[in-house]
Amino acid sequence: MKLEVNKIVTLGNNEEYLIVDSVLKDDKEYYYVAQVNEDETGIKDNYKIVCATYKDGEIYLDEVLGEDKLKSILPMFVKEED
Amino acid sequence: MLVIDDNMLKLAKMQEKLLKISSNNKSNIDKYIQTITKIDDQAYNSLLDELKQINTHNQTLEEEIKYLEDIKSDYTILYELQSGFKNILETNYINEIELSNIENVDIEYINTRIDTISGYLINQKNLEINKKRLEELSNTLVEEEKKNKYLEEKLLEYEKILRENFQNAEGRTIEDGNLQYISVETEYSTIGYDFKYLLENENDLKENLSKIELEQAETLEKLKTAEICYNSMPNSSSKQILNDIELEFLKIRYRLTMLKILQYLITDYSDYDKFKEKRENLLDLIKYRANYLKKLNVHISIDPFERTKINEQLSQISGYKSNSKTISKIKKEIVNLSERIEQMQQKDREYMLEINNKKDKLIINSQLYSDHKQSISPEKTIKFEDLLEIKTVEGNQVIKVRNINNNFNMRIVKDKTNSVIKRVNEMITLEYQKDTTPSQTISSPELFIVESTTPKEIEEIIPTIKIVGEETLDKIKQVPPLEQLEKTDESKTPKEEKRSELSIDTDLFTTVDPFETISLFEDKVEEISDNLIISLEEEKKEEPEELKIELETKIDEMPEAFWITQDDSEKNKDNNEQEPSFDEQIEALLSEDNNKNLVKKLTA
Numbered sequence: 001m002k003l004e005v006n007k008i009v010t011l012g013n014n015e016e017y018l019i020v021d022s023v024l025k026d027d028k029e030y031y032y033v034a035q036v037n038e039d040e041t042g043i044k045d046n047y048k049i050v051c052a053t054y055k056d057g058e059i060y061l062d063e064v065l066g067e068d069k070l071k072s073i074l075p076m077f078v079k080e081e082d
Numbered sequence: 083m084l085v086i087d088d089n090m091l092k093l094a095k096m097q098e099k100l101l102k103i104s105s106n107n108k109s110n111i112d113k114y115i116q117t118i119t120k121i122d123d124q125a126y127n128s129l130l131d132e133l134k135q136i137n138t139h140n141q142t143l144e145e146e147i148k149y150l151e152d153i154k155s156d157y158t159i160l161y162e163l164q165s166g167f168k169n170i171l172e173t174n175y176i177n178e179i180e181l182s183n184i185e186n187v188d189i190e191y192i193n194t195r196i197d198t199i200s201g202y203l204i205n206q207k208n209l210e211i212n213k214k215r216l217e218e219l220s221n222t223l224v225e226e227e228k229k230n231k232y233l234e235e236k237l238l239e240y241e242k243i244l245r246e247n248f249q250n251a252e253g254r255t256i257e258d259g260n261l262q263y264i265s266v267e268t269e270y271s272t273i274g275y276d277f278k279y280l281l282e283n284e285n286d287l288k289e290n291l292s293k294i295e296l297e298q299a300e301t302l303e304k305l306k307t308a309e310i311c312y313n314s315m316p317n318s319s320s321k322q323i324l325n326d327i328e329l330e331f332l333k334i335r336y337r338l339t340m341l342k343i344l345q346y347l348i349t350d351y352s353d354y355d356k357f358k359e360k361r362e363n364l365l366d367l368i369k370y371r372a373n374y375l376k377k378l379n380v381h382i383s384i385d386p387f388e389r390t391k392i393n394e395q396l397s398q399i400s401g402y403k404s405n406s407k408t409i410s411k412i413k414k415e416i417v418n419l420s421e422r423i424e425q426m427q428q429k430d431r432e433y434m435l436e437i438n439n440k441k442d443k444l445i446i447n448s449q450l451y452s453d454h455k456q457s458i459s460p461e462k463t464i465k466f467e468d469l470l471e472i473k474t475v476e477g478n479q480v481i482k483v484r485n486i487n488n489n490f491n492m493r494i495v496k497d498k499t500n501s502v503i504k505r506v507n508e509m510i511t512l513e514y515q516k517d518t519t520p521s522q523t524i525s526s527p528e529l530f531i532v533e534s535t536t537p538k539e540i541e542e543i544i545p546t547i548k549i550v551g552e553e554t555l556d557k558i559k560q561v562p563p564l565e566q567l568e569k570t571d572e573s574k575t576p577k578e579e580k581r582s583e584l585s586i587d588t589d590l591f592t593t594v595d596p597f598e599t600i601s602l603f604e605d606k607v608e609e610i611s612d613n614l615i616i617s618l619e620e621e622k623k624e625e626p627e628e629l630k631i632e633l634e635t636k637i638d639e640m641p642e643a644f645w646i647t648q649d650d651s652e653k654n655k656d657n658n659e660q661e662p663s664f665d666e667q668i669e670a671l672l673s674e675d676n677n678k679n680l681v682k683k684l685t686a
Contacts, residue, residue, distance in 0.1 A: 001480060001482070003480070006492070007484065007485060008483070008484050008486055009483050010480070010481050010482040011479060011480060011481065012475035012476045012477045012480075012481055018490075020495075021503075032499065034498075034499055039489070040486075040489065040490060041489045041490060042490070042491050042495055043495050047499065047502055047503075059479070059480040060476065060478050060479050061478050061480060062478060070510065071510055074510055075510075078503055078504050078507045079500065
């Protein structure tokens with residue numbers, strides 16, 4: 001399994017998220033994800049910044065919480081308009 | 083009866099063959115899983131229906147065991163069917179499959195019950211057979227004993243005849259050239275015994291026997307001495323003495339033989355073997371007697387002892403067979419059989435106790451049964467991906483990564499997500515700047531964020547919402563209403579693209595909650611109106627324009643996402659539903675009675 005932008009990941013709690021964007025910071029992978037709706041035609045209003053950790057060949061997505069962390073990571077996901 | 087669709091089964095077999103050819107084809111595996119799931123569901127449901135037909139009353143044990151054996155047979159078929167499916171899936175590296183849970187069937191009880199009932203029935207049958215056998219043996223024993231009685235009577239009759247034969251037996255001898263009449267009785271009388279008297283007086287016979295045996299022993303000693311004398315002094319005198327003693331010893335042996343014949347004659351034997359043995363011994367004795375007579379120079383032309391018809395009796399009784407062995411065998415068998423029957427009766431009582439402990443349900447957990455019914459609803463289809471290593475998966479563990487499907491509206495999603503992240507970033511940046519400006523006391527994006535904790539703490543959480551500064555509220559009010567934004571998705575043209583982005587931006591702002599403080603309020607104000615506690619604090623008197631208001635309330639559920647504030651399951655309407663505009667939400671908030679003081683202070 002490989003996490004890539006524009007792919008849908010299913011978590012152990014059966015929630016499905018679309019990987020919107022990804023950044024690498026301090027050797028850590030951060031992903032901007034949005035929860036996929038039931039029909040799988042779009043997304044719900046549930047967005048998260050998650051950090052991927054790898055253990056025993058499995059991938060875990062931990063939500064990034066905390067003001068300081070968000071302050072440092074969020075700007076990296078903002079794309080300049082053309 | 084287990085219901086298995088033959089066509090579906092054939093289809094599954096064909097799909098198995100396909101999997102052998104191309105084992106890594108996910109599509110084939112998905113189809114195979116769908117087929118076997120249907121087969122399994124159908125079969126399992128029919129088994130459950132069968133289980134529910136258990137009859138706790140008005141059922142004979144034979145009927146019950148037939149019912150249980152049918153269930154067991156169906157269970158075995160389903161079990162083997164599932165094992166076959168699982169084997170195929172394992173060979174295709176799928177370790178788990180959610181087939182029906184046949185462990186819900188109380189097969190252990192069914193097996194035990196079958197064993198108990200069949201044991202009881204077999205025991206009953208054996209008991210009946212053994213009782214019948216015992217009866218037959220008893221009858222046979224009676225018959226054999228009758229035969230034995232008859233034989234005994236017959237043998238005793240022959241004994242009597244034999245004595246009569248001895249009494250009546252006649253012969254001839256030549257004495258002094260003349261043929262003389264002789265009989266058994268006269269022969270006994272010539273040696274000094276009363277034949278008839280001794281036949282009737284056993285004690286006298288025994289006394290005479292003792293005497294003659296003693297005499298024989300003494301004569302034997304004499305004979306040995308005479309032999310020694312003759313050997314030491316072999317002369318005519320010693321020879322004569324030896325010959326005389328030998329003759330005397332011969333006569334004693336003859337008389338002893340005659341008394342032994344009498345002793346046999348007075349003893350009757352009803353036992354076949356002894357009866358036969360007696361006659362054989364008599365014949366031997368008669369033979370010895372004849373030899374002695376010959377040595378004593380007594381010539382008998384017609385021996386009366388040979389006319390006692392002993393051989394004739396032996397040939398006659400050979401037609402009768404002794405059944406004494408048969409009788410003893412029957413008696414032994416009867417004893418063993420009686421013991422066995424007693425054991426069986428004991429076992430029978432034990433079985434009866436077990437049989438009375440009957441369950442009225444053959445399903446271990448009826449709740450599980452109902453769960454199964456839900457789980458096997460047609461809407462649910464197990465897919466290949468669902469089955470990949472599900473062992474102990476944690477909530478945040480990625481179990482699957484897949485591509486988006488064709489129906490996924492990527493363009494709208496991109497617009498939304500970009501707008502959201504941009505907006506969030508702007509807010510953070512804005513608050514960060516304020517935080518770093520000396521004249522400002524707003525120091526954190528917490529300003530509009532419900533202080534969220536980890537989900538584990540949700541139940542206990544009492545979030546604090548802080549509104550700091552009028553300026554911030556004004557900023558929020560500048561956001562366009564939701565109605566403008568809703569139209570953008572429906573009729574977007576390339577020309578409008580740029581404007582559309584702005585609209586989406588606002589739309590998302592309205593719908594995305596961390597920055598929709600008002601939306602949060604809208605969500606919570608009504609619920610918490612009773613519990614709403616507004617506490618106004620002036621943290622620093624040096625900064626009178628800044629008010630810090632803490633709204634403390636309990637909420638039932640906290641959002642997982644860091645900026646989501648509404649229950650997604652309720653809110654999820656593909657963002658197409660009309661929601662209150664930002665202004666409306668502000669108004670709603672301000673119109674609350676409990677917040678009037680707050681508003682006044684804010685507007686002051």
